[in-house]
Amino acid sequence: MKITILYGTETGNAEMLAEDIQSEIEADHEVDLSNLEDFAPGDFDPECFYLLVCSTYGDGDLPASAQPFADAMEADKPDLSAIHFAIFGLGDSEYDETFNHGPKKLAELMIAHGAQQVGERVAHDASGSDMAEDLAFPWAEAVIADVSEKLGEAA
Amino acid sequence: MSGKIAIVGAGPSGCYLAQALLKKAPDLQVDLIDQLPVPYGLVRYGVAADHQGTKGVARQFARVFERQGARFFGNVSIGRDVTLEDLRAAYDAVVLAAGLSSDRKLGVPGDDLPGVFGAGRLTRALFEHPEAEDLPDLGAHPVIVGNGNVAIDLLRLLAKAPEELDGSDLGEGPSRWLAQSGIETITITGRSPAVRAKFDAVMVKELAKLSDVRIEVIGAGDGNDPAEAKTLEALSAIHDHGDGAKRITFRFGLTPKAVEGDAQAQAVRFANQGGEEVIPCTSVLTAIGFEAAPGLPRDALISGAADAEAGRLATGLFAAGWFRRGPRGTIPENRADAQALAAVILDDLSADPARVGGAVFDGLDQVVDYSGWCRIDAAETEAAPEGRCRSKLATRETMLGVAGARETTK
Numbered sequence: 001m002k003i004t005i006l007y008g009t010e011t012g013n014a015e016m017l018a019e020d021i022q023s024e025i026e027a028d029h030e031v032d033l034s035n036l037e038d039f040a041p042g043d044f045d046p047e048c049f050y051l052l053v054c055s056t057y058g059d060g061d062l063p064a065s066a067q068p069f070a071d072a073m074e075a076d077k078p079d080l081s082a083i084h085f086a087i088f089g090l091g092d093s094e095y096d097e098t099f100n101h102g103p104k105k106l107a108e109l110m111i112a113h114g115a116q117q118v119g120e121r122v123a124h125d126a127s128g129s130d131m132a133e134d135l136a137f138p139w140a141e142a143v144i145a146d147v148s149e150k151l152g153e154a155a
Numbered sequence: 156m157s158g159k160i161a162i163v164g165a166g167p168s169g170c171y172l173a174q175a176l177l178k179k180a181p182d183l184q185v186d187l188i189d190q191l192p193v194p195y196g197l198v199r200y201g202v203a204a205d206h207q208g209t210k211g212v213a214r215q216f217a218r219v220f221e222r223q224g225a226r227f228f229g230n231v232s233i234g235r236d237v238t239l240e241d242l243r244a245a246y247d248a249v250v251l252a253a254g255l256s257s258d259r260k261l262g263v264p265g266d267d268l269p270g271v272f273g274a275g276r277l278t279r280a281l282f283e284h285p286e287a288e289d290l291p292d293l294g295a296h297p298v299i300v301g302n303g304n305v306a307i308d309l310l311r312l313l314a315k316a317p318e319e320l321d322g323s324d325l326g327e328g329p330s331r332w333l334a335q336s337g338i339e340t341i342t343i344t345g346r347s348p349a350v351r352a353k354f355d356a357v358m359v360k361e362l363a364k365l366s367d368v369r370i371e372v373i374g375a376g377d378g379n380d381p382a383e384a385k386t387l388e389a390l391s392a393i394h395d396h397g398d399g400a401k402r403i404t405f406r407f408g409l410t411p412k413a414v415e416g417d418a419q420a421q422a423v424r425f426a427n428q429g430g431e432e433v434i435p436c437t438s439v440l441t442a443i444g445f446e447a448a449p450g451l452p453r454d455a456l457i458s459g460a461a462d463a464e465a466g467r468l469a470t471g472l473f474a475a476g477w478f479r480r481g482p483r484g485t486i487p488e489n490r491a492d493a494q495a496l497a498a499v500i501l502d503d504l505s506a507d508p509a510r511v512g513g514a515v516f517d518g519l520d521q522v523v524d525y526s527g528w529c530r531i532d533a534a535e536t537e538a539a540p541e542g543r544c545r546s547k548l549a550t551r552e553t554m555l556g557v558a559g560a561r562e563t564t565k
Contacts, residue, residue: 011486013214059360092208098357127322
């Protein structure tokens, strides 16, 4: 399957996780990796499944590298109804009121433009005891299986 | 691209720089040098003990050593063990990322009275920096002067009930010190009006989780633009919070004029809009910024810089992070900075294979390498007591003992 991992990062943690996910799945799939700041709404390809990895920054805000993408989405209003995506979030429950609000905003933005979310949004907690990849690898496997079924394609 | 680059200071700026350099040019030899036996600088000794999530960036930095091939030379002081000149001769490029660790003083009469403590001095002691001074008695009524995130960190730690430090890496001594502090009130003062306070709204909101406090925000005023609204909203969210034992008061628009007291700080005299106001206290905690520690001649280097804005000090000599631009900006800003500086360095780099690189440290005793740090890290993690994620080794001697232990026993 063609998969593109898009990450929105501020401290580099989401970038590192995105790279780890790429290493984990690239034996079985054709995987591209891109920072959201280098990705335009017009780049979405219906043939491709999008794995979004996004952190939260400041007061529940999108991380810096996702902001230009969000602005472009608002401006371009692309029709993403043929696009499938799944999203993994990074946050810190020290700031419980806005925990994982960055990825939540990004998912809402995708859905608002018609994109179809696959699976649940999974959230890693930097103040918890799990390693992000220990949650993200099974998540990636599950959503890829999900979308394969949906698109009638062998995983 | 080949070449040898030395980064002085293995804190977040240095580590992000090494990461960015090696991403762009994986064949470089990048060596991170730190005067402490342990890496990560302010991630270990500045980011508060109860903000473990923020310390998560250390996992990225570990990769710089484990996968990107950077080397660590700990317990090496540039200026004392190796001169800056010798270091520059040994490497194609040298980057000063040593941070700013001295507290900026108030600069008013009485600012050197006993009972006046800088935030850096206090946080180093709280977070068990090997060169920290002892934790002092703050008395029942400390006043915090400063309105940045460091001031809020101090305020929060001093106000926390012991069980609110669960999951942190605050050491046994500092934990006991906090539990027995006897603090009854904390007044935090800022020179600017509330809307121009430098703290992040999210840091203020976090205070609403404190269980044993009563918070009062006085004179926050009002503002118009969205950033101002955010700060005011956060302050209004914590105003009147709680009915606990420690009373916290936020004050604004107070410019310190003098610290008063005979042999000990007993009050701070402030100028306010209408005149003057004296706030009695038992200690004064200043959190108004940092400046260079003695050692590297920062002022001369920066003022004589070829292009300080880009980070170029002289041929083959660069500055990064706080050392370059002053004590402003959090971890991600230093990342963006490091990525820009990496491009500048690689542009300038001309590699000379005759340079000796890390061999310049060969004659030194007790240099700690990355595997030595891993032994310290493992020992600290294993020794963590109930309710803590780590128990820091607090002296240079114990660190060096553990770092070197395996070589001597095997």
